[in-house]
Amino acid sequence: MATGEPKIISSASAPTPEEREGISRRRWLTAAWLGFAAAVGAGATASMRFLFPNVLFEPPTLFKAGPSSDYAPGVDERWKERFGVWIVRDTTEIYGLVAVCVHLGCTPNWLPAQNKFKCPCHGSGYYVSGVNFEGPAPRALERAAVSISPDDGQLVVDKGQRFLYEQGQWTDPKAFVKVG
Amino acid sequence: MKDKLQQLQKAVVESQVWKSLFRVGIPNTNRKRVLAVLGNVVLHLHPVKTRKSGVKMRYTWCAGGVTFFLFLVLTFTGLLLMFYYRPTVEYAFVDALDLREQVPFGIMREIHRWGAHAMVIAVWIHMFRVFMTGSYKPPREFNWVVGVILLVLTLLLSFTGYLLPWDQLAIWAIPVGSNMAGATPLIGTQGPGTALLKIGDIALVTSTDDARFGLLGGRFVGAGALLRFYVLHCVGIPLVAAFLMAVHFWRIRKDGGISGPV
Numbered sequence: 001m002a003t004g005e006p007k008i009i010s011s012a013s014a015p016t017p018e019e020r021e022g023i024s025r026r027r028w029l030t031a032a033w034l035g036f037a038a039a040v041g042a043g044a045t046a047s048m049r050f051l052f053p054n055v056l057f058e059p060p061t062l063f064k065a066g067p068s069s070d071y072a073p074g075v076d077e078r079w080k081e082r083f084g085v086w087i088v089r090d091t092t093e094i095y096g097l098v099a100v101c102v103h104l105g106c107t108p109n110w111l112p113a114q115n116k117f118k119c120p121c122h123g124s125g126y127y128v129s130g131v132n133f134e135g136p137a138p139r140a141l142e143r144a145a146v147s148i149s150p151d152d153g154q155l156v157v158d159k160g161q162r163f164l165y166e167q168g169q170w171t172d173p174k175a176f177v178k179v180g
Numbered sequence: 181m182k183d184k185l186q187q188l189q190k191a192v193v194e195s196q197v198w199k200s201l202f203r204v205g206i207p208n209t210n211r212k213r214v215l216a217v218l219g220n221v222v223l224h225l226h227p228v229k230t231r232k233s234g235v236k237m238r239y240t241w242c243a244g245g246v247t248f249f250l251f252l253v254l255t256f257t258g259l260l261l262m263f264y265y266r267p268t269v270e271y272a273f274v275d276a277l278d279l280r281e282q283v284p285f286g287i288m289r290e291i292h293r294w295g296a297h298a299m300v301i302a303v304w305i306h307m308f309r310v311f312m313t314g315s316y317k318p319p320r321e322f323n324w325v326v327g328v329i330l331l332v333l334t335l336l337l338s339f340t341g342y343l344l345p346w347d348q349l350a351i352w353a354i355p356v357g358s359n360m361a362g363a364t365p366l367i368g369t370q371g372p373g374t375a376l377l378k379i380g381d382i383a384l385v386t387s388t389d390d391a392r393f394g395l396l397g398g399r400f401v402g403a404g405a406l407l408r409f410y411v412l413h414c415v416g417i418p419l420v421a422a423f424l425m426a427v428h429f430w431r432i433r434k435d436g437g438i439s440g441p442v
Contacts, residue, residue, distance in 0.1 A: 051394050058398055084400075104356040121352050 059083050061159040068094055068148065068155045068179060075110050075128060085144055085157055086110065086117075088128060093176040096144040096157045097130045103137045117141065131165060140165035145174045225429040227437040234438035239313070243306035247334075248425065250299040257292040258414065265344070267410035269403045272346035296338055303334050315439040323431040326424055333421045340413035343406060354409075355401050361392040368392060 023031075059082050071094060076087040084107070086097045097117075101108050106121035116133075117126040124135030131140045145161035148154070155177065163169035170176070192198055207213040217223045233239050264283060265275045280286040307327065310316055316324035339357060343350045362368045366377065369390045377384040387399050397404025432438060 048394075051397070052389055053397070056388065056398065058400075058402070105359045106352055106355060121356065 063157055064149060064152075065096075065155040065157050067153060068177060071155075075112070077110055079157070080107075080110075083157070083159070085159060087146075087155070087157070088130075089179065090128070092178065094146060094155065094179055095130075095170075095176040096146045096159075098142045098144050098159060098162065100142070101137060102132070102139050102141060103135070108141075143170060143175050146177050147174060148177055225426060225433065227433040229437065231437055231440055233440050239441060240438060241305060241309050243302055243309050247299055247302040247306055250295050250302055251421070251425070254292060254295050254299060255418065257288055257295065260288055261292055262414060267344065267407050269346065269406060272344065272406060276345040276347070296341060300334060300338050303331055307331060313439060313441070320431075320435045320439065323428060323435060326428050326431060330421060330424050330428060333417055333424070337413060337417050337421070340409040340417065343401070343409045344413065346406060351401070354405065358392055358396055358401065358405070361395050362387075362390060364391040 063079075063083055065079060065087060068089075071087055071089045073089050073091070076089070079085045079087060080099050084099045086099055088095055088097055099107050101119040101121065101124055103119065103122055103124045106119050108117040108119040108124065108126065111118050115128060117128075117130075118124070119135065119137070122136050124132060124137035126132050126137065126141050129140075130143060132138075143163040143165075145158040145163070147156045147158075149156045161174065163172055163175040203219055204212050204216045207216045214228050217226065217228045227234075261279060264279055266272065276289065279289040310324070310327070339354075343354045362370045364371045366373045367385060367390055368374060369385055369387050369392070371391075374385045374390075375383075387393065393399065395405070395408065396402075397408045
């Protein structure tokens with residue numbers, strides 16, 4: 001094209017976007033991009049949600065542990081494998097210790113000969129009460145809520161409710177069951 | 181006889197298949213050499229020209245090359261292992277044992293394992309070399325960042341592979357390691373700021389919907405975690421790593437080849 005005066009398109013002959021029928025190209029593209037972004041976002045959200053199943057095939061956190069008379073004095077390991085809880089009976093009460101080391105989350109072992117819980121990962125040691133006394137554990141084992149079921153008198157353990165020694169919660173009435 | 185061989189050679193060299201594979205011909209000029217590199221999907225990631233110092237072992241230690249070689253070894257041996265290994269609680273451990281005892285070349289699993297250790301070490305050596313030669317400086321700072329991401333991916337590959345034998349080491353190491361995901365800000369149950377995400381009394385982030393759960397597919401390390409780690413180890417992370425490696429190699433070229441001695 002030859003250089004010279006810029007060609008001026010008469011505004012009278014060319015329709016402005018408002019004069020054209022329908023929406024302008026700019027608005028259409030904005031809407032299209034927003035729609036595209038929304039579709040991608042919905043796809044990403046759906047993909048993330050896919051990773052979180054609706055049903056969890058894991059042991060429940062609340063379970064019935066049989067009549068309290070089943071438990072002899074000392075540490076009972078019958079629920080450790082399945083529910084990750086020790087039922088401990090001392091002279092006056094029954095309580096449930098959560099079998100997760102408070103250091104880094106391994107499962108400690110109960111060593112009857114040495115009368116202590118000992119974590120195989122980094123050597124944290126706990127008394128029968130759950131109070132830590134050796135190794136890197138920064139606090140005591142957590143206790144789960146225990147109660148007597150009003151229906152059938154069984155011991156009910158609820159891992160969903162935890163009681164922490166360092167916060168003085170072990171005296172909470174839900175943290176233990178009185179026995180004779 | 182000689183004529184016939186020459187005819188055969190001519191027929192092969194001038195065939196469409198040959199010309200599709202070797203488009204430039206014999207690379208006997210600089211221009212042809214450059215074209216040969218540019219026209220090859222693998223070689224085009226590589227610098228067209230390499231400085232003399234760039235191939236000096238004393239300068240580069242070939243640590244990045246060793247890392248890439250180990251990645252290829254691990255990809256190949258890993259692929260072979262996948263023909264036997266089943267990522268379920270029932271079979272994982274015995275399959276790992278069988279890979280050693282019941283399969284020809286039982287050393288294959290050991291190559292994969294030791295290669296993985298070697299790759300982690302090689303990555304660190306590569307990083308050390310790049311740091312000591314100042315090769316992270318502009319214009320190569322972007323490639324340093326890509327490299328750091330690749331380092332993290334290498335460690336994640338190593339971590340996810342650690343669970344797969346489903347032995348005592350795995351059982352104890354992975355709960356400890358994956359608990360870190362629970363401390364992710366905002367999306368981990370024990371992470372900073374998570375306690376603020378509440379509607380009334382109901383916490384939005386719980387142990388069944390936080391980052392750790394997404395990683396393990398459960399509240400603790402079990403069948404779901406084994407399968408998720410397997411998929412991440414064999415498909416997810418290697419794909420991302422391979423893509424970033426391509427970017428990493430291509431950036432070397434774009435930033436002017438391997439840095440020279442100062």
